[in-house]
Amino acid sequence: MVSIGFLIAFMIAFWVFNDARKRGHEIGSALLWSIGTCALVVLVLPLYLMFGRRPQVNINKDRDVIDIEATVVSESSISCTMCGHKVNDDFNVCPYCGFTLRPKCKECGHQLSRSDKNCPNCQLPTDLK
Numbered sequence: 251m252v253s254i255g256f257l258i259a260f261m262i263a264f265w266v267f268n269d270a271r272k273r274g275h276e277i278g279s280a281l282l283w284s285i286g287t288c289a290l291v292v293l294v295l296p297l298y299l300m301f302g303r304r305p306q307v308n309i310n311k312d313r314d315v316i317d318i319e320a321t322v323v324s325e326s327s328i329s330c331t332m333c334g335h336k337v338n339d340d341f342n343v344c345p346y347c348g349f350t351l352r353p354k355c356k357e358c359g360h361q362l363s364r365s366d367k368n369c370p371n372c373q374l375p376t377d378l379k
């Protein structure tokens with residue numbers, strides 16, 4: 251009778267371990283849950299089902315980082331002339347080095363392109379390097 255009970259507890263602990271790993275727990279934390287379940291299955295299993303199965307925060311953080319990268323490096327990307335990083339075509343300033351990608355005329359505020367020597371609107375020299 252005792253050995254059957256232990257076997258069931260062990261099987262549940264094994265399931266908890268795999269389940270915890272699938273949900274992004276660290277191997278140590280998954281092991282802790284499964285050891286706890288093995289020792290006190292009646293107490294720890296409900297606790298695990300209530301708290302342990304929540305999505306882990308660090309997974310969401312990783313996803314956010316990937317999303318930011320994806321928005322910076324989009325299909326309409328150009329290379330920053332200063333640092334060479336790929337940046338979105340409609341960015342005004344390079345997010346990596348702060349280089350002004352879309353300079354504006356100091357006099358009239360007209361949007362200039364890097365190759366403009368003079369402002370096409372007011373003809374003032376642009377002093378772009």
Ligand SMILES: [Zn+2]
Nearest residue numbers: 330333344347
């Ligand atoms: Zn740059």
Ligand SMILES: [Zn+2]
Nearest residue numbers: 355358369372
């Ligand atoms: Zn101008």
